Structures are given as C-alpha cells and as structure tokens.
Amino acid sequence: MLAIGIALADGGDDEDDPGDGGFCSATASVQLKACGNEVKDDFLVAKAKCINVSDEKKRKECFVEAKAAS
Numbered sequence: 479m480l481a482i483g484i485a486l487a488d489g490g491d492d493e494d495d496p497g498d499g500g501f502c503s504a505t506a507s508v509q510l511k512a513c514g515n516e517v518k519d520d521f522l523v524a525k526a527k528c529i530n531v532s533d534e535k536k537r538k539e540c541f542v543e544a545k546a547a548s
Contacts, residue, residue, distance in 0.1 A: 521548035 496504035521544060528540035 517548055521545070524548075 524544035524547065525541065528537055528544055531537040531540050
C-alpha cells in the first residue's frame with residue numbers, strides 16, 4: 479500500500495527507479511525534487527499569510543518578502 483502511495487505522490491513514473499543499480503543517483507534526484515517542492519510549499523504558505531494582511535501597503539511588502547525568501 480505504501481508503494482502505491484509513493485508512486486501516486488510522485489506521478490507514478492519510473493525515471494528514478496534504481497533498477498540499474500544507480501541507487502545513490504536516484505536518491506539524490508528524489509531529494510532534489512523534495513527540496514524544490516519544499517521551497518514551493520514554503521512560498522505558498524507565506525503567500526497565503528500575506529493575503530490576510532488587511533493593510534494594502536503591508537500586504538504588498540509581504541508578497542515581496544515572500545518572493546525574495548523563496
């Protein structure tokens with residue numbers, strides 16, 4: 479069941495399948511994808527927080543800061 483969840487979460491492709499013995503390369507590739515997705519996630523959470531800032535000037539500053547941080 480866990481393998482199905484992992485396959486679905488990752489799009490179900492086998493591009494990182496270490497069937498040829500490239501375990502280190504496959505691991506590094508997946509970790510790189512995870513890092514990129516974490517950056518996207520952090521940015522979207524920051525952006526969502528900015529949306530709730532009522533002062534327009536502060537909200538715009540918040541968006542600029544969120545983008546710079548990503």
